[in-house]
Amino acid sequence: MDPIKDAMKESYKGHGLSHLKKLEIHQKTQHRPKKVLPVTITLVVTATIFLFVFLIINEQGTGFDMSASTANSMKGQDAVIAMMERKLQFQKIIEDGEITAVERIEYLRTSDWKLQLAFEGTANTAYAIPEATEEQGATYAALLFYMREYMLEPQSIPEVAKAFSEARGFRQLHELVPVLKAFVQAEYLSAQDEQMPANRNFFLVNDTLQIIIICMYALCTLFILKNIFKRQHLWITLLNVFIVIATLVFFFKPLPHLYAYDETALSLSSLKAIKEAGMLTDDARFITAATFDNSRFALIEEQQSHVLASFQREDNVYRFSDLQILHHTPVIQGIYHIRNDGQAIFVMAFTEGHPITKGVLSYYDGSEIEFQIEEGKAVIEAVYLPQRNTSFGLEFFDENGGIVR
Structure with missing residues (x-):
């Protein structure tokens, strides 16, 4: 055998090292500093x-108070009751086979958007609607949308009235969606559907x-x-x-638009718009919100004033449009929008504590339409007119019959 190879093997085996040296080398190997x-x-x-x-x-x-937004949101059984009341109101209007101008204005005057959000959010424990799963909640929200769209352009009223009379319980309401959808051209977009285009613009x-x-x-x-x-x-x-x-x-890069795909986004976008307008927002408080056709609104209380923020729908998203400021008067009015079909929408915002109990809409031909308003309640409402450039007058009265200006 080669004595040199034998010596090398013995050296590699560590036989030439003392036990103490072997231990020292082992410790150095274990505690070698790592590049961390x-x-x-x-x-x-x-x-x-x-x-x-x-x-x-x-x-x-x-400093932005979101408590009003949370308090005003539809929750649980309240949403179910509100849904049934809205269905019965719709059913009563169409059961005679004819929709009068007064009935049409009365039904379209209030917004269903917050109620739609409640049903869309059934998976959220803040709403807790035991009668509806998340999928069913989306169906009920869509039904509210289609009822409103149908009221704008009613067709085959007896057929729809028959379907509504047969759907008596809350759990049967989902059967009405395909009935109305067959007569409505517009497609329902949920808050999630509206949020996606906004996210893509990020x-x-x-x-x-x-x-x-x-x-x-x-x-x-x-x-x-x-x-x-x-x-x-x-x-x-x-x-x-x-x-x-x-x-x-x-x-x-700042976003070029302020979006309003749900109530929280609407509130925050409204606050940012108020800030950009140079107004103080330390005491700003979100009051209520509403959606009418292609327009969405938020009513904000800002110190001694009220601000109505408007958002317009473009490419399936609602983007900030403008602000209207109300100083020491009970109602913001004069917001006038035109639908794609030529119908006009006149939007009104009533502030908290207002004394108004009645509104009177008068046309150029001398006809009048009265509608009741809940005294003191902050709300955003709208009057749908049959066509653009319609000559009309609008007056508000308190409980004593006095005109409120």
Whole structure:
């Protein structure tokens, strides 16, 4: 045998080392310092950046009272009762086979949007509607929409009246959706459906650049994982941070529009619009909301004034349009919108504590239509007129018959 090879083998086996030396080498091997600095920097900096972006996106401002919004939301059994009342009101109007101008105005005067949100949110414990699953809740919300659209352009009234008379209980209401949908051209959009286009506008770039941004994030993730598992050098960590910062530039651009796809988004967008208008918002309080056709409104109490924020529907999303300010008067009126079919909508906002109990709508031909208003209740209502450029007058009266100006 080769004596040199034998000596090398013995040396590799550690036979030439003392027990103390072997123990020392083993301890040095076990306690060898690891390169944790690059990994630590990567995780801390990346987490900090994403946390900062999250706070920017979810900025809600300070001093804005959302309690009114929560208190006014339909909950549980109240939503079921309100739904049945609305169905019975609709059924009573169409049961004679003819819809009068007074009945039409009375039904369309109130908004069903908040009730629709209640049924859409049946999965949310804040609403807790035991009679409806999430899927059923969406169906009931759609029914409210189709009843309203049908009232605008009624067709085959006897057929619809028969279907409504047969659906007596709450659990049978879902059967009415296909009945009404057959006579309505408009499609119902839930709050989630409205939110999707708003989310797609978050990257304020075209589709090509969106793909590039996603690829850069994927590359950044790959670098970070490689850095963690292979303990690469500090310059790779810095490269990761650079990629994250470069792609996050697109997040820092302000959104060009304020959206209102649900009550919370409506409230926050209204507050931001008021701030941008230079008004103080420390004591701003959300009062109520309503949707009429392609217009959505929020009534905000701001110190001694009331503000009505308007949002217009474009590309299936409601975007901020304008503000109307009311100083020391009980009603905001004069908001005039035109539907696609030529019908006009006259919107009114009544403030809390108003003395109005009745409204009178008068046409150019001398005919009048009266409608009752709940005294003191803050509400947004609308009068649907048969066509644009209709000459009309609108007066409000208190319980003593006096005109409220």
